[in-house]
Amino acid sequence: MSTVSGPVPATPDHGAPPPADVDASGLPGSPADAVLDLRDVHRTHGTGPAAVHALRGVSLVVRPGELVAVMGPSGSGKSTLLTLAGGLDSPTAGEVRVEGQPLHALDRRGLARLRRRRIGYIFQNLNLIGGLTAVENVALPLELDGTGVRRARRLALAALTEVGLSELGDRFPDQLSGGQQQRVAIARALVGERRLVLADEPTGALDSQTGEAVLRLLRRRIDAGAAGVLVTHEARHAAWADRVVFLRDGVTVDSTAPLVGVETLLAGSGR
Amino acid sequence: MSIRHGLLALLERGQMYGYQLRAAFEESTGSTWPLNIGQVYTTLSRLERDGLVRPLPESEAGQRPYEITDAGRADLALWFATPISRTDRPRDELAIKLALALTTPGVDVRAVVQTQRTATMRALQELTRLKYASDRPEDLPWRLVLDAMVFQAEAEVRWLDHCETSLVRHRPPVSGPSPISEAVGRSGEEARR
Numbered sequence: 001m002s003t004v005s006g007p008v009p010a011t012p013d014h015g016a017p018p019p020a021d022v023d024a025s026g027l028p029g030s031p032a033d034a035v036l037d038l039r040d041v042h043r044t045h046g047t048g049p050a051a052v053h054a055l056r057g058v059s060l061v062v063r064p065g066e067l068v069a070v071m072g073p074s075g076s077g078k079s080t081l082l083t084l085a086g087g088l089d090s091p092t093a094g095e096v097r098v099e100g101q102p103l104h105a106l107d108r109r110g111l112a113r114l115r116r117r118r119i120g121y122i123f124q125n126l127n128l129i130g131g132l133t134a135v136e137n138v139a140l141p142l143e144l145d146g147t148g149v150r151r152a153r154r155l156a157l158a159a160l161t162e163v164g165l166s167e168l169g170d171r172f173p174d175q176l177s178g179g180q181q182q183r184v185a186i187a188r189a190l191v192g193e194r195r196l197v198l199a200d201e202p203t204g205a206l207d208s209q210t211g212e213a214v215l216r217l218l219r220r221r222i223d224a225g226a227a228g229v230l231v232t233h234e235a236r237h238a239a240w241a242d243r244v245v246f247l248r249d250g251v252t253v254d255s256t257a258p259l260v261g262v263e264t265l266l267a268g269s270g271r
Numbered sequence: 272m273s274i275r276h277g278l279l280a281l282l283e284r285g286q287m288y289g290y291q292l293r294a295a296f297e298e299s300t301g302s303t304w305p306l307n308i309g310q311v312y313t314t315l316s317r318l319e320r321d322g323l324v325r326p327l328p329e330s331e332a333g334q335r336p337y338e339i340t341d342a343g344r345a346d347l348a349l350w351f352a353t354p355i356s357r358t359d360r361p362r363d364e365l366a367i368k369l370a371l372a373l374t375t376p377g378v379d380v381r382a383v384v385q386t387q388r389t390a391t392m393r394a395l396q397e398l399t400r401l402k403y404a405s406d407r408p409e410d411l412p413w414r415l416v417l418d419a420m421v422f423q424a425e426a427e428v429r430w431l432d433h434c435e436t437s438l439v440r441h442r443p444p445v446s447g448p449s450p451i452s453e454a455v456g457r458s459g460e461e462a463r464r
Contacts, residue, residue, distance in 0.1 A: 071392075073432065219403060235392060235428035236421060239399040244392050246385070254385050256393045 034097070035196050035227035036062040036085055041094035043080050043250075054080040056250040057094070060229075064195070067219065067228040069241035076247040078231045079200060085229055086119050086198045087111050098196060116145045120189030122199040122218075128173040128181060128188075135160060135169035138188045147192075159187040163217055179210035186214060190221050197221065197228040203237055215240045274306065274314050279347045282324060282339040289315065290334075300416060318343065365427070369434060381438055388431045395424040 031037065043055040055077045062068050070078045083089040084096055087103045096103045098114060106114060128137050138156035143149060160169050163183040173181055182202070189197055199218060203211030219240050222228045230241055238244050245255040274296070281287060281295045289311045296306050315337055318324040323343035329335045339347070365387065372378045402417050 073436070216403065233432075234425075235395055236399075236425045238392065239395040239421070240403075241396065244389075244396065246388070254389050256389055256396060 031061055031063070033063050034061045035064055035099055036060070036229065037095075037097040037100075038081070038085065039095045039097075041081075041084060041091045041096060043077075043084060043089070044092045053250050055084070055091070058247070058250070058252055060245065060252075062196075062227045062229060064225050064227050065222060066243070067222045067230060067241045069230045069232060069238035069244045070247055071233060071235070071238050071244055072247035073233070075249075077250040078247050081247070082198050082200055082229060082231050085196075086121060087115050113145065116141050117193065118195050120191075120194040120197045122182075122185055122189045122197065122202040124201040124204040128184060130173050133170050133172055134165065134176065134184045134187075137173070137184055138191050141188065142192055155191055156187070159191040160184070162190065162221075163187045179206055179213070182206060182210070182214055183217070186217055190226075195226055197226055199228065199230045201232055201234075202230070203232075203234070208236075211237070274310060275318060276347060276350045278311070278314055278318065279323060279339060279343050279350075282337060283344065283347060286327060286336040286338040288330075288334040288336045292337075299412060381435065384431050384435050384438070388428055391424050391427050391431070395421060395428070398424065 038058055038060040041055055041058050042053070045052045045054060058077070058081060060068065060081075070081060072078045080089070084091055085098075087096070087098070087106075090096075090104065098118060101114065103111060103114075129140070132140065135153060135156045138159050139149075139152040142152035142155060147155070157166065157169055160166055163186055165180060165183055165187065168176060168180060173184070176184065182204070186202070189199075197218065202218065203214050206214065215237060218228060218230070228241075230238065232238050242258050243256055246253050277296055277299075278292055281292055281299070284295075287295065289308055292315075293306050293308055293311050296311075297304070315324060319326060319337075321342075323340055323346055324337045325340055327336045327338060369380070369383060372380045372383045398417055398421050402414060402421070405414055405417070
């Protein structure tokens, strides 16, 4: 894992730094345990002089138990990165792999199945379905994937229990507070055997205490073995990640090294 | 904050001797403010001189406890009642450093900003990890100290983001006096009139 330190080139035109992670074997192919592997990914919208280069060669590896935060100003490419990671959009160049599977090699059905089974999304806009109860909302992706209704409900209840909402499963979204609705959305993102959680400003308009509770939940799920990418412009939220990657104008300009211990902090806190 | 008021607050709980005070001080600041025993005794002797604490007879083990006096209680109450003035805080070295970077030839200001942002972000991650590990009810005072540091670090990152945005829009003057020297010149002229 490379650690970028010291001054970084300030012009946005410098080439992307080397991939944040390189397979230990040095051979082409995913690092054996990578859940998400972005390789020199580019995404351009439009063509000719009007072309917008949203991403210009970003590489990122996320392993089980690892939460990576992506920070950057509006237009830096962070949401594009998330939609590519989730297979909701395709790169113009480069490759995206989820659990070793190159997404471009999957047909539409295969991609849809991977998205339903292995990837969980948490968006700022919750996308809960108003006509379904909390438990039905959470069970929906499983049922769409062919899981029997009873089993889907059982798994959904387990996911709601994990986020502390076991008592409220039969309520409709408009009967829940903002924080509770967000926890339903998280339960839906975590239900079943999802290995990759993609979150875009998941704490949205929540107050700081509720937002923190949401991040604690996400952190706990990651610690239990999932992998996650958290897109945010709030430093306080990004701080829940193991690694923070800074995007500017479609390239990564820096990243924090993975955390080792707290001794450095305590030694240097007399500032 | 002063060590002086920290010690007074601890003595308000009950009499203590030097080593106990040091341990209690570090515990209440989550070890983020290490004290050496010399600082404790120096502060105690000043507090005694000012009549805010008084020494009690030595124990058999040779330890001399101190207790807070009524004057000490009044001083402590005043401290709690008075907001901390921003001008009493140390000058912000980072702000001064960036201002100098901007006017020093050959310095890559955006690199200075990003290096600082990465370092502050890293500190923020470590603070958050400490918070994650301390969720027992009795950890509340410690968590609030951590939260204060979290919000300060967050403010620093936001300010750095703001600096970067300003730098992108910044067009350095090609020649002529800087706005600051112009302003100084103008007020000097006004003063002469």
